[in-house]
Amino acid sequence: MVRMLEVTDLRKTFGTTVALDGLSLAVRPGEVYGFVGQNGAGKTTTMRVVLGVLSADSGRVQWEGRDMDPAARRRIGYMPEERGLYPKMKVRDQLVYLARLHGLDPARAGANSAELLDTLGLGERADDRIEALSLGNQQRVQLAAALVHEPDLLVLDEPFSGLDPVGVDVLAGALRARVDRGVPVVFSSHQLELVERICDSVGIVKAGRIVAQGPVDELRTKGRDRRVRLVMDGPPGAVTSLPGVRQVEGRGPALVLELADGVDDQAVLDTARAAGPVREFTPVTATLTELFREVVAA
């Protein structure tokens, strides 16, 4: 059975607001999928539909090739946008309680809670009430709550918001450990550098539909594979005068060139080297932030 989450053609309206307008995505085993989009684009609504806390007007949510049912949903580790811990409860008790609620026996619930508190740097706070923790530490407990029952799938709504850089690394490490065991992870975020760093795939959502999706590296190079950055000591005219080569950016020794179809980049490099030493010759890729601006503004 392939542990894969597939969401197909989801539609959801709230009154006259179209929240989801034919949204489809797939999250594969061993994959961290970053779900990004402007405020109100439809990320939380999608996650709520996956979790079954909200029903879509139409569309499908499938897990392991079958329609998601209540039993499958119990196997999801969910971190909702509205954080849902009991403020007066002690950290460890809260985790054990949630693990028990998902059917774990007391010993396993206790062991999982202890291990997670340790991994997430909360060992010392186990007997504190949740309300006594800082916001970032409450966030860590939230994540522990999503993980404590050994879920098969993780769906996390902005799990990184409010975390300091160390917290980000701790959380990223905890997610990667699950992913390496084959658990698919989907999370939403507005922190694009972070998404770019830790995700295998991203989906950019705009007005309720996915406008760009795929492996991060592929998206970053898409449509740009004919651009190279060249830093040369020789006169730039040696290459910019070549047929099919156009300078699109840069001045002085650092240039960005666009190569027409059929132009061999290695021949361009040879020409540059014939004119003098070449310090850099690399394909130009976009950052996720640049790509985001492009597709969201389009």
Ligand SMILES: Nc1ncnc2c1ncn2[C@@H]1O[C@H](COP(=O)(O)OP(=O)(O)OP(=O)(O)O)[C@@H](O)[C@H]1O
């Ligand atoms: N319960 C609701 N009632 C009415 N409108 C809603 C409801 N939930 C969401 N919406 C609307 O649906 C759209 C999508 O909202 P959603 O919360 O899914 O966006 P989001 O991508 O998660 O945004 P953010 O990044 O701000 O969290 C928005 O226009 C929002 O106002």
